[in-house]
Amino acid sequence: MAEIIDGKKVAKEIRAELKDRVAVLRDKGVQPGLAVILVGDDPASATYVRLKNSDAQKTDIEAVTYKMPPGTEPDDLEELIDSLNADPSIHGILLQTPIPKHLDEPAFLERIDPNKDVDGLTSRNQGMLMRGQPRFISCTPYGVQQLLVRSGYEIEGKHVVIVGRSNLVGRPLSVLLSSKMADANATVTLCHTGTKDLSRYTLTADILVAAAGSPGMITADHVTQDCVVIDVGTTANAEGKLIGDVDFDAVSQKVRAITPVPGGVGPMTRTMLMWNTVRAAELSV
Amino acid sequence: MAEIIDGKKVAKEIRAELKDRVAVLRDKGVQPGLAVILVGDDPASATYVRLKNSDAQKTDIEAVTYKMPPGTEPDDLEELIDSLNADPSIHGILLQTPIPKHLDEPAFLERIDPNKDVDGLTSRNQGMLMRGQPRFISCTPYGVQQLLVRSGYEIEGKHVVIVGRSNLVGRPLSVLLSSKMADANATVTLCHTGTKDLSRYTLTADILVAAAGSPGMITADHVTQDCVVIDVGTTANAEGKLIGDVDFDAVSQKVRAITPVPGGVGPMTRTMLMWNTVRAAELSV
Numbered sequence: 001m002a003e004i005i006d007g008k009k010v011a012k013e014i015r016a017e018l019k020d021r022v023a024v025l026r027d028k029g030v031q032p033g034l035a036v037i038l039v040g041d042d043p044a045s046a047t048y049v050r051l052k053n054s055d056a057q058k059t060d061i062e063a064v065t066y067k068m069p070p071g072t073e074p075d076d077l078e079e080l081i082d083s084l085n086a087d088p089s090i091h092g093i094l095l096q097t098p099i100p101k102h103l104d105e106p107a108f109l110e111r112i113d114p115n116k117d118v119d120g121l122t123s124r125n126q127g128m129l130m131r132g133q134p135r136f137i138s139c140t141p142y143g144v145q146q147l148l149v150r151s152g153y154e155i156e157g158k159h160v161v162i163v164g165r166s167n168l169v170g171r172p173l174s175v176l177l178s179s180k181m182a183d184a185n186a187t188v189t190l191c192h193t194g195t196k197d198l199s200r201y202t203l204t205a206d207i208l209v210a211a212a213g214s215p216g217m218i219t220a221d222h223v224t225q226d227c228v229v230i231d232v233g234t235t236a237n238a239e240g241k242l243i244g245d246v247d248f249d250a251v252s253q254k255v256r257a258i259t260p261v262p263g264g265v266g267p268m269t270r271t272m273l274m275w276n277t278v279r280a281a282e283l284s285v
Numbered sequence: 286m287a288e289i290i291d292g293k294k295v296a297k298e299i300r301a302e303l304k305d306r307v308a309v310l311r312d313k314g315v316q317p318g319l320a321v322i323l324v325g326d327d328p329a330s331a332t333y334v335r336l337k338n339s340d341a342q343k344t345d346i347e348a349v350t351y352k353m354p355p356g357t358e359p360d361d362l363e364e365l366i367d368s369l370n371a372d373p374s375i376h377g378i379l380l381q382t383p384i385p386k387h388l389d390e391p392a393f394l395e396r397i398d399p400n401k402d403v404d405g406l407t408s409r410n411q412g413m414l415m416r417g418q419p420r421f422i423s424c425t426p427y428g429v430q431q432l433l434v435r436s437g438y439e440i441e442g443k444h445v446v447i448v449g450r451s452n453l454v455g456r457p458l459s460v461l462l463s464s465k466m467a468d469a470n471a472t473v474t475l476c477h478t479g480t481k482d483l484s485r486y487t488l489t490a491d492i493l494v495a496a497a498g499s500p501g502m503i504t505a506d507h508v509t510q511d512c513v514v515i516d517v518g519t520t521a522n523a524e525g526k527l528i529g530d531v532d533f534d535a536v537s538q539k540v541r542a543i544t545p546v547p548g549g550v551g552p553m554t555r556t557m558l559m560w561n562t563v564r565a566a567e568l569s570v
Binding site: 106122123124125126127128129130131132156157159165167171172174175178179180185186187188189190191192193194195196200201204 | 391407408409410411412413414415416417441442444450452456457459460463464465470471472473474475476477478479480481485486489
């Protein structure tokens with residue numbers, strides 16, 4: 001039976017460190033502030049925003065949620081982002097996605113001041129990551145990295161195989177883990193829907209990250225006994241239960257270590273948003 | 286003996302297409318203009334700039350070179366870039382690197398209007414590439430892609446192994462070729478100085494791109510007979526002769542196809558700068 005990598009535990013450790021960093025900032029007269037923008041009434045988004053507020057509270061970050069109606073005019077959202085960009089008490093701005101379809105999501109994400117873009121989604125911050133000098137790393141990739149390292153699984157020199165090339169996870173994670181920096185410097189293979197014979201790659205992985213959003217797609221046939229498996233997938237089934245990309249029951253019988261869903265990457269993602277907010281506040285001093 | 290992939294020939298084909306596109310632009314009253322900024326008196330840089338001017342001439346692009354002395358003040362370079370950013374007759378701006386050490390190269394590259402950044406080096410353009418919606422792709426990665434496709438070597442679905450993660454070549458190429466778009470969609474493994482047992486990866490490559498800047502490092506032991514080898518390396522030896530990263534004599538006896546150095550990727554890189562300039566002019570209409 002594989003070792004279970006406990007995301008809740010590591011996230012809690014990081015939150016404790018963040019509280020200490022916030023205390024240092026407060027001593028300097030800086031109260032880290034996070035603005036969360038929620039447009040429309042998607043229930044999943046509302047839940048995520050609630051969890052983010054709860055995480056902020058646990059780390060002494062002041063979080064303010066801006067709720068806007070489903071029919072929000074582009075001008076109004078622009079105005080809100082511009083005013084938050086200009087507000088010195090706000091260090092991080094998060095636009096909860098997806099936003100209603102009549103609003104140009106990429107354009108609004110891009111409108112966020114790169115110095116406050118704690119989700120790391122502006123092209124400026126993605127470009128900095130690509131050059132190996134990241135300022136804010138997107139929260140899920142950052143969470144995957146920290147979860148591995150803080151659980152004792154070295155990344156440096158390893159073969160990391162990532163399945164999925166999304167803008168939010170697979171793509172930035174592939175860049176991050178292959179960069180020449182501490183807790184990275186891995187040889188990375190990025191697999192996706194265009195990959196032929198997936199197991200040809202996954203069977204050579206020291207670390208396998210499943211981030212395809214395809215429930216149970218990684219089976220015992222895709223892994224070796226030395227593999228460390230990180231499951232980023234979280235698809236809700238008909239009963240609302242979260243299902244990972246990895247067939248946990250079968251794969252956990254075979255591999256060296258594995259994350260559960262939920263309780264693996266999820267808590268890390270939320271915590272790294274707090275990390276980025278604290279970092280934004282530190283950079284503002 | 287491997288097929289020889291002829292970069293000169295493909296570059297010439299592309300230049301002919303570009304001339305046609307320039308003719309269409311001229312009919313609309315638009316003359317594509319490229320500004321090349323050369324700071325200091327590095328002889329290699331001066332040669333590159335001369336070659337770029339010659340390529341521009343061959344494709345009916347109007348190239349203007351701005352020569353600045355080695356002791357150029359930051360303010361003066363800023364002023365030049367700002368004025369070129371504002372000049373409607375200039376569609377592309379290229380800052381020839383390296384620039385003298387007292388000038389902050391990344392900051393000056395970043396100062397170029399992303400709409401005129403035909404080298405694709407601003408973080409804005411790198412971020413767009415990362416999101417799979419490139420505007421200007423850096424010239425060498427773009428040249429490698431076009432060289433493969435136009436020489437009849439399909440990229441889609443193949444395993445591409447890249448050796449070297451430089452900002453100019455390996456990193457953007459890994460992103461480009463793994464993107465979900467035509468002439469890409471490959472499974473890409475990015476190797477580098479932190480990779481242990483390089484041949485473990487290169488021996489599984491359908492396409493191997495050597496972009497490490499380490500003369501002759503890819504030997505016959507690194508390749509299989511089915512491999513298509515692209516050599517991006519160009520290191521000048523003591524006699525000033527350009528040496529690739531691939532041991533051409535030995536490797537060309539074994540593999541399916543290979544680029545020579547010189548005459549492989551080099552002419553493609555220069556031609557894709559013209560491509561990007563024409564595209565910038567087209568986007569400006």
